[in-house]
Amino acid sequence: MRFGQIFCLFCAFISCSLVWLIYHSYKPSWFSDVLECRATVTKHVTLDLIFPVGVACAQPSVHTSRQDVSISTPWSAPIVWEETFDLVVIDNIYKYQNITVAATVFALGKYVRFLKDFLESAEQHFMVGYPVHYYLFTDLPNEVPEVKLGEERQLTVIKTPSLKRWQEITQSRMGMIEKLIEEKLRNTIDYIFSFDVDTKFHAHWGAESLGDLVGVLHPYLFGSSRQQFTYERRPESQAYIPSEEGDYYYEGAMIGGRPDKVYELAKTCRMQIEMDKDNQIEAVWQDESYLNKYFLYNKPTKVLSPEYMWHDEIQKPDHMKVVRFSQVIKKYAEIRPNT
Numbered sequence: 001m002r003f004g005q006i007f008c009l010f011c012a013f014i015s016c017s018l019v020w021l022i023y024h025s026y027k028p029s030w031f032s033d034v035l036e037c038r039a040t041v042t043k044h045v046t047l048d049l050i051f052p053v054g055v056a057c058a059q060p061s062v063h064t065s066r067q068d069v070s071i072s073t074p075w076s077a078p079i080v081w082e083e084t085f086d087l088v089v090i091d092n093i094y095k096y097q098n099i100t101v102a103a104t105v106f107a108l109g110k111y112v113r114f115l116k117d118f119l120e121s122a123e124q125h126f127m128v129g130y131p132v133h134y135y136l137f138t139d140l141p142n143e144v145p146e147v148k149l150g151e152e153r154q155l156t157v158i159k160t161p162s163l164k165r166w167q168e169i170t171q172s173r174m175g176m177i178e179k180l181i182e183e184k185l186r187n188t189i190d191y192i193f194s195f196d197v198d199t200k201f202h203a204h205w206g207a208e209s210l211g212d213l214v215g216v217l218h219p220y221l222f223g224s225s226r227q228q229f230t231y232e233r234r235p236e237s238q239a240y241i242p243s244e245e246g247d248y249y250y251e252g253a254m255i256g257g258r259p260d261k262v263y264e265l266a267k268t269c270r271m272q273i274e275m276d277k278d279n280q281i282e283a284v285w286q287d288e289s290y291l292n293k294y295f296l297y298n299k300p301t302k303v304l305s306p307e308y309m310w311h312d313e314i315q316k317p318d319h320m321k322v323v324r325f326s327q328v329i330k331k332y333a334e335i336r337p338n339t
């Protein structure tokens with residue numbers, strides 16, 4: 001063999017070895033990203049709404065199913081009310097996708113007293129028939145009650161440092177959700193919900209609530225004008241919304257969606273909370289204010305009606321055919337670490 005050929009062969013050998021080395025042992029970040037990306041695509045369920053052949057279900061009406069309430073936002077996201085969905089159809093779509101759902105809940109200090117009712121009622125009504133993994137953040141792991149969980153349902157307790165101010169506790173949830181998704185959930189679950197713990201499920205909350213980014217309407221401010229919404233109105237705050245803007249007032253006690261979407265939401269709110277803290281400002285309704293700002297400029301793809309977030313002290317108007325979930329009545333002075 002001539003010298004030139006030997007040299008070419010040598011170069012080819014060195015190049016192949018280099019590629020092999022980079023791929024198998026060194027794995028720089030862009031390589032891992034490519035690999036992770038592949039893993040994400042294969043692990044996640046299809047976004048197509050596949051319906052099994054031969055399942056009988058009622059024919060959908062071409063007329064609106066509810067005359068008394070709006071069932072769609074101006075950006076065409078559904079607003080979910082009783083009588084706007086058919087569970088036979090919904091469950092036939094999502095059961096076959098083998099979805100897994102994470103639910104985060106935070107119980108620090110005296111709020112551990114709400115855990116029993118929250119978990120027991122969730123076992124009766126929340127995503128029944130679907131695998132659910134609760135992630136419970138608490139500074140008092142020994143006080144977590146024993147609750148019998150159904151098949152394919154599990155609970156992980158995450159020890160969390162205590163905080164002195166309730167405002168910081170409620171706001172700190174955004175950062176904890178962000179971290180949990182980043183470190184654990186991003187590629188292992190399909191949907192995530194986060195709930196206030198001083199709550200109780202009363203009736204079905206199922207797969208009709210699933211969406212890429214899900215918010216819930218506040219029962220007190222449902223039907224109010226945007227000027228009446230209790231948005232943050234100080235321009236110095238990152239949560240600021242001008243009086244001529246605003247769609248709905250969303251309640252801070254629930255957020256949901258696909259993990260990547262909820263991650264972006266939590267991260268953005270956490271960063272804005274930190275920026276305000278650096279400037280010695282705290283939004284009027286803490287995390288709820290940042291959430292409302294986020295949803296104004298990143299529209300939720302599904303909006304849950306107040307059926308999914310009632311307050312025990314409000315009387316039920318006629319358009320509320322069912323209360324699925326509610327905030328229980330509590331004595332703030334008795335349970336919060338500060339006033």
Ligand SMILES: CC(=O)N[C@H]1[C@@H](OP(=O)(O)OP(=O)(O)OC[C@H]2O[C@@H](n3ccc(=O)[nH]c3=O)[C@H](O)[C@@H]2O)O[C@H](CO)[C@H](O)[C@@H]1O
Pocket residue numbers: 105106107108109110111166169170195196197198251252253254285286287288289327335336337
């Ligand atoms: C129903 C509703 O609108 N809820 C929102 C509202 O007030 P809430 O009065 O519902 O706030 P809250 O006192 O329930 O606090 C929110 C959550 O933080 C956790 N927590 C709070 C204090 C504490 O000592 N230990 C503890 O674990 C717990 O999970 C609780 O459910 O406004 C808050 C911010 O001001 C949050 O946006 C709430 O989601």
Ligand SMILES: [Mn+2]
Pocket residue numbers: 196197198253327
């Ligand atoms: Mn609450």
